[in-house]
Amino acid sequence: MNEYNFAYLDEQTxxxxxxxxxKGLAIPGYQVPFASREMPMPYGWGTGGVQVxxxxxxxxxxxxxxDQGADDxxxxxxxxxxxxxxxxxxxxxxxxxxTVIQTRHRIPETxxxxxxxxxxxxxxxxxxxxxxxxxxxxxxxxALEEYGLMYVKLYEDISRHGAIATSYAYPxxxxxxxxxxxxxxxxxxxxKMEMAAIQIxxxxxxxxxxxxxxxxxxxSLDFDDYPFEASKADHVCDICGSSDTYLDEVIVxxxxxxxxxxxxxxxxxxxxxxxxxxxx
Amino acid sequence: MTPLLSVYNLTKxxxxxxxxxxxxxxxxxxxxxxxxxxxxxxxxxxxxxxxGQLTPDRGRIQFKTRSGDVKDTLTLSEPEQLMLxxxxxxxxxxxxxxxxRMSVSAGGNVGERLMAVGSRHYGHIRTTAIDWLDRVxxxxxxxxxxxxxxxxxxxxxxxxxxxxxxxxxxxxxxEPTGGLDVSVQxxxxxxxxxxxxxxxxxAIIVTHDLAVVRLLADRLMVMKEGQAVExxxxxxxxxxxxxxxxxxxxxSVLQA
Amino acid sequence: MIDVKHxxxxxxxxxxxxxxxxxFQEANFSVAKGECVALTGAxxxxxxxxxxxxxxxxxxxAGSIKVNHVEMVGAHPHDVMQLRRxxxxxxxxxxxxxxxxxxxxxxxxxxxAVGEKPIHAQEKSQELLSLLNIPKRLWSLSPTTFSGxxxxxxxxxxxxxxxxxxxxxxxxxxxxxxxxxxxxLGLIERAKSNGKAIIGIFHDPxxxxxxxxxxxxxxxxxxxxxx
Numbered sequence: 001m002n003e004y005n006f007a008y009l010d011e012q013t014x015x016x017x018x019x020x021x022x023k024g025l026a027i028p029g030y031q032v033p034f035a036s037r038e039m040p041m042p043y044g045w046g047t048g049g050v051q052v053x054x055x056x057x058x059x060x061x062x063x064x065x066x067d068q069g070a071d072d073x074x075x076x077x078x079x080x081x082x083x084x085x086x087x088x089x090x091x092x093x094x095x096x097x098x099t100v101i102q103t104r105h106r107i108p109e110t111x112x113x114x115x116x117x118x119x120x121x122x123x124x125x126x127x128x129x130x131x132x133x134x135x136x137x138x139x140x141x142x143a144l145e146e147y148g149l150m151y152v153k154l155y156e157d158i159s160r161h162g163a164i165a166t167s168y169a170y171p172x173x174x175x176x177x178x179x180x181x182x183x184x185x186x187x188x189x190x191x192k193m194e195m196a197a198i199q200i201x202x203x204x205x206x207x208x209x210x211x212x213x214x215x216x217x218x219x220s221l222d223f224d225d226y227p228f229e230a231s232k233a234d235h236v237c238d239i240c241g242s243s244d245t246y247l248d249e250v251i252v253x254x255x256x257x258x259x260x261x262x263x264x265x266x267x268x269x270x271x272x273x274x275x276x277x278x279x280x
Numbered sequence: 281m282t283p284l285l286s287v288y289n290l291t292k293x294x295x296x297x298x299x300x301x302x303x304x305x306x307x308x309x310x311x312x313x314x315x316x317x318x319x320x321x322x323x324x325x326x327x328x329x330x331x332g333q334l335t336p337d338r339g340r341i342q343f344k345t346r347s348g349d350v351k352d353t354l355t356l357s358e359p360e361q362l363m364l365x366x367x368x369x370x371x372x373x374x375x376x377x378x379x380x381r382m383s384v385s386a387g388g389n390v391g392e393r394l395m396a397v398g399s400r401h402y403g404h405i406r407t408t409a410i411d412w413l414d415r416v417x418x419x420x421x422x423x424x425x426x427x428x429x430x431x432x433x434x435x436x437x438x439x440x441x442x443x444x445x446x447x448x449x450x451x452x453x454x455e456p457t458g459g460l461d462v463s464v465q466x467x468x469x470x471x472x473x474x475x476x477x478x479x480x481x482x483a484i485i486v487t488h489d490l491a492v493v494r495l496l497a498d499r500l501m502v503m504k505e506g507q508a509v510e511x512x513x514x515x516x517x518x519x520x521x522x523x524x525x526x527x528x529x530x531x532s533v534l535q536a
Numbered sequence: 537m538i539d540v541k542h543x544x545x546x547x548x549x550x551x552x553x554x555x556x557x558x559x560f561q562e563a564n565f566s567v568a569k570g571e572c573v574a575l576t577g578a579x580x581x582x583x584x585x586x587x588x589x590x591x592x593x594x595x596x597x598a599g600s601i602k603v604n605h606v607e608m609v610g611a612h613p614h615d616v617m618q619l620r621r622x623x624x625x626x627x628x629x630x631x632x633x634x635x636x637x638x639x640x641x642x643x644x645x646x647x648x649a650v651g652e653k654p655i656h657a658q659e660k661s662q663e664l665l666s667l668l669n670i671p672k673r674l675w676s677l678s679p680t681t682f683s684g685x686x687x688x689x690x691x692x693x694x695x696x697x698x699x700x701x702x703x704x705x706x707x708x709x710x711x712x713x714x715x716x717x718x719x720x721l722g723l724i725e726r727a728k729s730n731g732k733a734i735i736g737i738f739h740d741p742x743x744x745x746x747x748x749x750x751x752x753x754x755x756x757x758x759x760x761x762x763x
Contacts, residue, residue: 144362148396152381152388155395158402159387159424223402281614308614466635473634477648495634499613513592513613520594524550531551 007054008086013037017055017209021200024211029174030142031125036207046079046104047204049121053083053102056117056200062090064098069106069246069263076104093266105168107189109245109267112197114214120183122203125210127171127181147179150221158226167231173219180210182218188232188246193218235260240271282344284309284450284482285330290339292322292329298506299325303339305501305511307450312476312483314497314514316490316529322506323486324454330484331371331452332361343368346449366396370443374455376435379442380427386413386438387423393446412441416471433464437471444475451483457492469495490533494518502526537702537733538567538590543599543609543757545582545589559585563599563757569701572724572734574748577755583737586754587704590735591626592616603702621649625700629707631679631687639665639682639690640675646698657697664693668719685711689720696723703727705736709743721747 005011013035020034039047057063063083067076071093079102080091092098095110102119112118128138131149141149150171157165170187174180182193183201193199199212212218222228236243238259245267247260262268283306292299300322307313315323328334330341332353341353346368353361365371373379380389390409391399399405410420416437418430427435436456443451456472457465473496476483485496493500493514501511502523510523521527543563549555559582567573575583588594590601592608601608604623606615620626625646633642640661647657665675668689674682679690692708705724709717724747727734738744744751 140358144359146362146396148366148392148394151395151400152384152392155391155402155405156385156388159385159406222400223405224400225403311614470634470636494632498617512595513616515593516595516613516616519588520547522548522595527550 004086006059006087007057007083008039009037009051009054014055017051020209021052021055021211024200024209025198025213027178028212028216029178029180029210031208031210033207034209036204039204040082041078043205044123045075046102046121048202048206048209049102049104049119049204050079050082050202051204052119052200052202052209053079053100054086056100056119057083057087057089059087059089061099062092062097063087064092064095064101065103066101066106066108066264066266067104068248069108070265072265094270095264095266105184105186106246106263107185107192107195109242109262109264110270111192112195114196116197118195118197118199120185120199120201122181122183122201122206122208125181125201125203125206125208127169127179142178145177147173150179151223154221154223154226158223164222164226164228170228171221173221174212175217176219179221180218186232186246187220187228188230190218190220190228191230233260237262237268237271240268240275242268242271281308282350283307283342284311284344285484286340286342287330288340288342290326290329290336290341292325292334292336298322299334300329300503301506303508305508307482307484309449309482310476310480311499312485312497314493314500315484315486315503316488316493316500317503318488318529321503323503325506326503327452327454327484327486331369332365333371343450366393367446368449370446370448370451372436372439372443372451372453372456374458376427376432376439379439380435382428383426385424385426386418386430389427389438389442390445393442397446408445412445413438415475416441417467431464433460433468436460436464436468440468440471440475444479444481447479449480449482451481453483453485453487455487455489456485457489458487465492472496490518490530502529537569537571537604538735539600539602540565540586540590541600541602543586543589543601544597545585545594546597558759560754560757561759563754565752567702567733567735569731569733570728571750572728572736572748574744574751575735575737576744576751576753581755581758583754584706586757587626587706587735587737591624591704592620593626621646623700624702624704625695625698626704627691627695627706627708629688629710631691633679635680636678638676639670639679642679642690643693643697646694650698660697661693664697665690667723668693669716685713685716688712689716692720692723696727699727699730700732702733703735705734707737707739710739717743 017034020032024032039050065076065080067073084091095108100117104121126138128141131153132138154164168186169181169184170190172180172182196214198214201210220228233247235247237245237247239261242262245262248263249258249260251258285307287303287305290303291301303326317323329336342350343353344350387406387409390412391405394405410423413423418434418437427438457468487493497514500514500517501508504525510517510526518530521530541564543560545560546556546558577583585594589596596609603619606619640658644657644661647660670689679687688711709720
């Protein structure tokens with residue numbers, strides 16, 4: 001523990017990142033550039049989220065890490081162990097116990113509270129990137145609120161597939177101003193982004209931080225005649241029986257047998273134990 | 281009648297070289313102004329300065345907006361300029377690839393300006409796109425095809441539809457018929473003339489093709505080495521040129 | 537209706553040693569409503585030039601041309617454009633049109649330019665085309681491929697489709713057969729009786745004598761030095 005400064009990064013770096021976070025909170029949805037550091041893990045493994053967590057965590061925090069909703073995947077375990085080692089803080093699997101949750105590709109099913117911070121790992125923070133390759137241009141487009149192109153993408157979706165086919169990283173407009181990439185969460189999670197907790201997005205390779213203060217208005221882009229739908233697989237969880245959670249499809253044998261299970265492992269486990277208790 | 285666009289002493293230098301110098305002109309509503317001259321005469325520089333794509337070194341450009349206010353376009357804020365360029369103004373490039381999104385379908389290309397000014401109804405956007413494709417003689421069944429699969433003439437017509445869909449009041453055109461087959465040119469000229477008349481458009485057309493301006497332009501400005509050497513009614517300038525350079529230009533045209 | 541006073545004109549050919557070709561000096565004449573005046577003079581005397589100056593197609597060096605009290609000399613292009621839309625028509629010897637446009641639309645254009653309803657403009661256009669014996673099967677075609685006589689009749693139809701108070705006719709009957717020539721002369725007579733002022737150039741003396749009230753010999757306007 002003594003070999004590292006608390007949370008791995010030096011205090012000056014954490015200050016720099018906190019300033020970026022504060023600026024991001026002050027301008028919801030705006031991508032704040034920051035001097036991303038080399039972290040002891042490759043880009044694409046959550047270096048942005050890790051730096052935001054490092055700058056956010058205090059010795060009293062209780063930390064949870066999820067990857068695609070699960071606490072027990074390689075990426076989640078590695079990051080959790082990393083912070084245990086460099087901070088010595090408590091960690092948990094339980095959403096309700098955590099004060100800081102770092103996530104990749106999901107928002108927990110359990111509603112978050114004002115005491116919590118949700119940190120997202122973001123691969124590509126720029127929602128306009130695939131439409132406009134130049135950073136100078138996309139910055140100008142954000143500045144001038146020139147978002148027609150974003151709708152062109154949705155238009156192309158409908159004309160080609162008969163519906164908006166974008167199912168994850170579905171673009172949102174924040175407080176009627178900035179169009180933002182919500183990171184590759186399923187569009188099922190989009191409505192949850194209007195929440196009580198602070199949400200901070202970190203993109204390490206792209207060196208951008210953006211944020212949503214509590215209760216920020218987050219609207220998924222759509223057309224009047226093709227409204228946004230927070231869709232999910234049309235099933236209930238085969239383990240806990242929940243009907244209103246995001247499901248993973250799991251192939252279970254070589255005959256094409258498949259089951260649908262909650263992607264949020266903590267939520268699924270809690271549902272199971274609750275069911276067990278009520279049956280006893 | 282007050283001019284739609286007034287230009288005073290517009291000058292653009294490229295270092296010590298003159299792009300265009302001390303250009304003055306007025307463009308009236310529903311009027312087509314042709315700017316002719318050979319390559320390097322500064323006509324494209326002038327057009328780009330007028331359309332806000334280049335910043336001139338000196339001079340003033342005044343534009344009468346829809347609401348009747350006269351605005352100095354060079355001192356407009358960037359958002360105001362952008363709004364102007366996607367509502368009241370349009371720019372048709374010589375090369376349709378410069379004015380189209382080649383990876384987006386024809387319908388998406390036409391719809392973009394609509395969506396940029398706030399259209400949020402897919403059905404309406406699509407109906408309008410089909411209507412405009414029809415006006416530029418592209419059949420509705422091509423709406424979901426990308427412009428990469430279109431011929432040069434079709435691409436140019438698509439570019440025109442994409443530009444005119446929001447009903448602009450002023451269109452800048454840079455050699456709109458350049459690089460097209462003669463038969464395709466004729467079709468495009470006919471189309472442009474009808475659109476100009478039906479929509480009450482004003483247009484500034486830069487070209488080196490005197491036959492094009494004779495058929496499209498009400499008035500003509502002749503440029504040489506960055507200066508406007510002569511201007512007047514199109515047929516008067518072409519039939520009774522007063523400046524030595526214009527005489528040379530007119531007499532150099534091959535008679536078909 | 538048309539007043540020409542002290543008019544002077546010369547051409548400068550910069551690329552042929554800046555040769556100055558004087559054309560007119562002190563040209564004076566006028567045309568009243570309901571009158572048809574023929575311009576005469578030898579070939580090269582400047583009949584067409586004078587006509588083009590009145591139409592604003594050629595610039596004038598000095599003097600005055602008033603059409604319906606509007607001064608053409610030194611006029612702003614917009615005033616000339618306006619005058620051409622509403623007051624003065626010109627039937628030239630050449631047909632210049634956008635390729636691919638149908639004959640009916642070519643003839644209807646002057647009406648559309650003053651805001652006439654397309655349906656009415658088309659009807660009027662068809663009326664004149666049939667009067668001038670342009671076969672119906674040609675109406676939807678572009679006149680660019682027509683014979684000389686047909687093109688001339690399309691040009692005449694264009695000139696008469698709108699009731700210009702002043703009309704300039706440059707050899708309107710030159711390549712027409714006698715039947716069509718009589719139709720054109722009938723149009724001119726009718727325009728005269730409707731109070732239009734007409735200036736014409738007619739090659740054929742018998743045609744000229746038939747419709748013209750007066751003759752103005754343009755050679756008298758030729759500068760002394762050149763003559």
